Amino acid sequence: MASNNTGVSFEKFIQSKLFTFVIGKEKREFKIHAEAITSISQPLCKLIENGMLESVQEKVTWEDVEVADFARFAEYAYRYDYTSPSWVLDDSVATSDVMSRRNAKALAALEPLRTKSTGPQASVQQRMVQTMPQFGQSSGPPPQTLQSRLLNRAYLNGAEPAAGMLSGFQHQSNVGVRQNFAPVLLAHAWLYTFACLRWIEPLKRLALHKLHQTLLDFTPYPERLVDVVELVRYAYDNGEDRKDNGTVEELRALVTEYVASQVSVFKKDKHFVQLLEEGQEFAVDLVRAVDGDMLR
CATH class of the missing domain: 3.30.710.10 (Potassium Channel Kv1.1; Chain A)
Known part of the structure; x- marks a missing residue:
């Protein structure tokens, strides 16, 4: 069965x-x-x-x-998966020509972490959708025999409901300063903490995975650093405190290591500076991460 x-x-x-x-x-x-x-x-x-x-x-x-x-x-x-949450339009961010030129000039230093390390990577599902032949058409070169024609016949394409569902499961990337990604980041973080509370280990791992992939592809525009600061606040308001042996809870470790990897950008942000001035445990964890002391 x-x-x-x-x-x-x-x-x-x-x-x-x-x-x-x-x-x-x-x-x-x-x-x-x-x-x-x-x-x-x-x-x-x-x-x-x-x-x-x-x-x-x-x-x-x-x-x-x-x-x-x-x-x-x-x-x-x-x-056993969930549709990635959507960003919202931030009308409060100006889009003047002056700001557009300033952002364009800064983009060279504000690349997503994924492009710095491994280059663009399409998911397995995305590659499958892109390469699927149209309905009723055979894949590959024209068949020469009845057997090859039979073997190469295909009936699924990228418009299938399953393909659409899989596409919805993939994380999003930000491409502009007016895209508020705080709802995206916080939705993954909430599912993680909910899964911790309800003992749903697979959902914990899935939510962390999706959040991790979103952060890797996140372009830290100066106007959007506040989105990550909100994520940090959530992690340190809702996650478990550091254990006696120094172990940092997984959500906190992820967001701290992300900020540490982009600290040269974040240190200029007023929301980030305010967060540090509040003297939360995050400040201690960030110093350890920046100094190369791995968050255990």
């Missing part, structure tokens, strides 16, 4: 009871198959099956969770 990644049969998965999550101040209701939740999280399994009030009513209310964030978690529960 076919099963999903957790070993639960699809028949059991899709026929399980519906559990309602009432999310945010909007009180938006999400009705999710219970097995989709219980199969990935032990704490949520207890919530749904422990016989307490929420379990009996088959409903729980989380007012402190944003609707968009929970929607991505719900998508993960069914697909």
Whole structure:
């Protein structure tokens, strides 16, 4: 019998009871198959099956969770991946010719980390979509025999629903100063902390992976450094403090090492300077990272 990644049969998965999550101040209701939740999280399994009030009513209310964030978690529960969040347009950033020329002049020093280390890298899914032949057409050179024609026949193309879904899972890159990427960075970070709280190890790793890839391709325009500063604040407001042996929590280690790698750019930013002046644990971790002391 076919099963999903957790070993639960699809028949059991899709026929399980519906559990309602009432999310945010909007009180938006999400009705999710219970097995989709219980199969990935032990704490949520207890919530749904422990016989307490929420379990009996088959409903729980989380007012402190944003609707968009929970929607991505719900998508993960069914697909074991989630659509990358979108940036928002920042109308407060001027786009005058003077600023455009200044940004263009600065871009040489503000390249994404990925292009500095490994060059542009298309994902496996992107390469597959780009190379897929059109529906009903054979791939490769014209076939010479019936057997080769049969072997080279293809029926899928880049417009297939699965290809579109895979494309949506890929991270985004910023290409302008008016693209506010704070919502993108914070969405990945929230899913990571949510997964930590609910003991969902695969989602923890996935969210960190997506955040890591986004940071590697992030161009640190001077106007957009505040986006990363917001991410740092979130990590140090919500993550675990450094352990007694010096170990730094994974989200904090990632954002600190990113800032350290671009410290020559960040040190000129007023939001970053204010963050350092507040004297949080981040300042200590940043000094260690800049000095080459690996964050364990």
